[in-house]
Amino acid sequence: xxxxxxxxxxxxxxxxxxxxxxxxxxxxxxxxxxxxxxxxxxxxxxxxxxxxxxxxxxxxxxxxxxxxxxxxxxxxxxxxxxxxxxxxxxxxxxxxxxxxxxxxxxxxxxxxxxxxxxxxxxxxxxxxxxxxxxxxxxxxxxxxxxxxxxxxxxxxxxxxxxxxxxxxxxxxxxxxxxxxxxxxxxxxxxxxxxxxxxxxxxxxxxxxxxxxxxxxxxxxxxxxxxxxxxxxxxxxxxxxxxxxxxxxxxxxxxxxxxxxxxxxxxxxxxxxxxxxxxxxxxxxxxxxxxxxxxxxxxxxxxxxxxxxxxxxxxxxxxxxxxxxxxxxxxxxxxxxxxxxxxxxxxxxxxxxxxxxxxxxxxxxxxxxxxxxxxxxxxxxxxxxxxxxxxxxxxxxxxxxxxxxxxxxxxxxxxxxxxxxxxxxxxxxxxxxxxxxxxxxxxxxxxxxxxxxxxxxxxxxxxxxxxxxxxxxxxxxxxxxxxxxxxxxxxxxxxxxxxxxxxxxxxxxxxxxxxxxxxxxxxxxxxxxxxxxxxxxxxxxxxxxxxxxxxxxxxxxxxxxxxxxxxxxxxxxxxxxxxxxxxxxxxxxxxxxxxxxxxxxxxxxxxxxxxxxxxxxxxxxxxxxxxxxxxxx
RNA sequence: GGCGGCGUAGCUCAGAGGCCAGAGCGGGUGAUUCAUAAUCACCGUGUCGUGGGUUCGAGUCCCACCGCCGCCA
Numbered sequence: 001x002x003x004x005x006x007x008x009x010x011x012x013x014x015x016x017x018x019x020x021x022x023x024x025x026x027x028x029x030x031x032x033x034x035x036x037x038x039x040x041x042x043x044x045x046x047x048x049x050x051x052x053x054x055x056x057x058x059x060x061x062x063x064x065x066x067x068x069x070x071x072x073x074x075x076x077x078x079x080x081x082x083x084x085x086x087x088x089x090x091x092x093x094x095x096x097x098x099x100x101x102x103x104x105x106x107x108x109x110x111x112x113x114x115x116x117x118x119x120x121x122x123x124x125x126x127x128x129x130x131x132x133x134x135x136x137x138x139x140x141x142x143x144x145x146x147x148x149x150x151x152x153x154x155x156x157x158x159x160x161x162x163x164x165x166x167x168x169x170x171x172x173x174x175x176x177x178x179x180x181x182x183x184x185x186x187x188x189x190x191x192x193x194x195x196x197x198x199x200x201x202x203x204x205x206x207x208x209x210x211x212x213x214x215x216x217x218x219x220x221x222x223x224x225x226x227x228x229x230x231x232x233x234x235x236x237x238x239x240x241x242x243x244x245x246x247x248x249x250x251x252x253x254x255x256x257x258x259x260x261x262x263x264x265x266x267x268x269x270x271x272x273x274x275x276x277x278x279x280x281x282x283x284x285x286x287x288x289x290x291x292x293x294x295x296x297x298x299x300x301x302x303x304x305x306x307x308x309x310x311x312x313x314x315x316x317x318x319x320x321x322x323x324x325x326x327x328x329x330x331x332x333x334x335x336x337x338x339x340x341x342x343x344x345x346x347x348x349x350x351x352x353x354x355x356x357x358x359x360x361x362x363x364x365x366x367x368x369x370x371x372x373x374x375x376x377x378x379x380x381x382x383x384x385x386x387x388x389x390x391x392x393x394x395x396x397x398x399x400x401x402x403x404x405x406x407x408x409x410x411x412x413x414x415x416x417x418x419x420x421x422x423x424x425x426x427x428x429x430x431x432x433x434x435x436x437x438x439x440x441x442x443x444x445x446x447x448x449x450x451x452x453x454x455x456x457x458x459x460x461x462x463x464x465x466x467x468x469x470x471x472x473x474x475x476x477x478x479x480x481x482x483x484x485x486x487x488x489x490x491x492x493x494x495x496x497x498x499x500x501x502x503x504x505x506x507x508x509x510x511x512x513x514x515x516x517x518x519x520x521x522x523x524x525x526x527x528x529x530x531x532x533x534x535x536x537x538x539x540x541x542x543x544x545x546x547x548x549x550x551x552x553x554x555x556x557x558x559x560x561x562x563x564x565x566x567x568x569x570x571x572x573x574x575x576x577x578x579x580x581x582x583x584x585x586x587x588x589x590x591x592x593x594x595x596x597x598x599x600x601x602x603x604x605x606x607x608x609x610x611x612x613x614x615x616x617x618x619x620x621x622x623x624x625x626x627x628x629x630x631x632x
Numbered sequence: 633g634g635c636g637g638c639g640u641a642g643c644u645c646a647g648a649g650g651c652c653a654g655a656g657c658g659g660g661u662g663a664u665u666c667a668u669a670a671u672c673a674c675c676g677u678g679u680c681g682u683g684g685g686u687u688c689g690a691g692u693c694c695c696a697c698c699g700c701c702g703c704c705a
């Protein structure tokens with residue numbers, strides 16, 4: 001195994017919705033770790049991608065009126081382009097619909113079967129037909145004698161389906177042993193403890209195929225079965241690096257050094273995936289790191305809200321580096337945290353603009369003024385210079401140690417304590433007084449030392465703020481590829497090289513100007529956006545036929561003209577309107593409502609009516625307009 | 633319901649039996665003027681969630697309770 005290789009992964013993101021700040025967070029953190037390892041001299045493979053199979057994706061595609069593959073192509077593109085905008089340096093982007101992945105999944109699962117870890121059994125559980133979702137006994141809602149779907153609240157059906165099962169239970173002891181021998185296998189430790197509890201409680205075998213839908217990887221020996229999305233998805237970590245199709249590359253990178261994940265998928269990564277690897281005889285990843293969740297301005301990221309908060313909003317406004325710095329610095333890595341624009345601006349103003357940016361600014365200004373923009377040569381140092389150097393080497397050691405153990409927040413904290421010390425050094429040596437007294441030699445030494453420390457800071461922060469570090473390197477005419485060696489030695493900057501004084505690195509933002517913005521970002525839970533509203537396709541429809549549905553007290557079957565087509569709609573208005581009254585009326589219907597069956601009649605749409613007590617009146621338009629006219 | 637975690641300064645959090653309980657941010661005062669009104673120094677008695685208990689001594693250990701959260705069922 002090449003000791004200097006580093007393989008890091010993010011989860012592959014499920015494409016039933018667009019990327020939000022949560023997926024961006026995971027990916028940015030992974031990018032920071034990847035960049036850090038490259039800086040340390042590792043050869044890095046950084047993998048991310050999309051998870052595209054499964055019934056939910058299929059449904060989402062249907063709702064969007066698209067073929068699943070076409071739908072996935074579009075969403076995968078959205079993820080790719082967001083990562084590009086965020087300057088994510090992933091080495092590959094895996095999609096579970098990629099051919100090599102599909103083949104690898106089949107090879108992997110076949111191997112599990114060959115090794116005797118899969119058997120045919122009967123899956124028993126509740127199934128919600130409209131939602132196409134399976135629910136466990138503990139998930140369904142019991143309302144008297146009826147059993148309801150927790151999502152749509154409609155009755156669920158008891159289902160017994162023949163499936164293939166993975167003998168997960170068989171690996172309990174081996175997993176426990178692995179946890180014991182590798183105490184850092186799962187981090188943070190409280191997440192590990194949760195996993196240990198599950199293991200100690202015993203494992204149930206896992207159903208790994210489905211027969212109720214087709215959008216997935218078929219099981220080669222029994223193609224009526226499609227492989228369960230989670231099994232399919234987890235295999236991306238080996239398919240992307242060649243398992244089953246490029247053994248050499250695969251051997252180079254596997255096992256992964258870290259799977260970076262969100263806490264909600266810990267069980268799959270820390271129990272199911274390791275067991276699958278054991279089953280096919282592969283070594284386990286070195287570490288699974290489960291980070292926490294973000295709230296945004298104190299609110300949970302729900303699907304609707306999450307989409308409202310596009311990470312691009314903040315990046316466009318403040319720049320990548322500021323957002324990245326904020327995420328690492330403010331949200332203690334591993335725990336839950338809140339993404340608040342106000343706090344981001346606080347960090348930008350105080351840490352970045354005042355402490356860091358201004359330090360560079362004041363130092364380069366003096367080199368410009370007193371040394372004509374040419375870096376002075378330092379001479380023999382004094383006590384305070386040695387103190388500065390000592391503080392630097394101490395900080396560097398702490399920083400490396402913390403970064404190596406994924407304590408990103410603390411690493412930055414230490415770095416900023418050091419920046420405060422550099423400011424103190426600058427203050428205490430009073431270079432402006434030295435200039436007045438014409439002590440140019442001493443002045444040169446102070447400025448050199450200050451800029452040398454800024455270079456170190458720029459190198460150490462380059463994984464987090466790559467663009468800013470590039471700017472600093474430019475100002476200091478440092479054109480080497482930054483590396484660990486540049487951190488280990490003092491005196492990297494070459495006297496005589498050009499020092500450029502320019503615009504401040506970071507522009508401060510007034511907090512007063514922020515209020516409005518924060519308000520626009522917060523979406524009240526009981527309000528909807530214009531986008532959400534526009535999803536509802538409201539149309540004017542002319543009723544062309546109407547009749548009562550036999551044996552129903554309330555229902556009337558209508559045929560309405562929508563301009564481009566005629567449709568059947570079933571409505572519960574028989575107690576308020578007679579069929580004769582209805583024919584010829586221009587009514588308002590929801591044209592893109594999911595079709596439903598009422599008393600055996602399909603209804604493709606819903607008409608709108610106002611109801612008050614016992615009175616019900618249909619909505620109609622003021623005056624005449626063509627059937628099918630869109631309402632907005 | 634079971635197991636676990638958390639509750640400490642206005643905010644974010646650190647501290648895990650023992651001198652006056654800490655840091656950063658915000659706020660205040662002073663110094664300074666090279667710099668983006670920036671930097672540096674100084675300034676915090678806060679029921680350490682509540683009530684009991686153990687101990688010479690408890691944010692720090694034990695028990696109960698309240699509130700929030702996580703995992704599992």
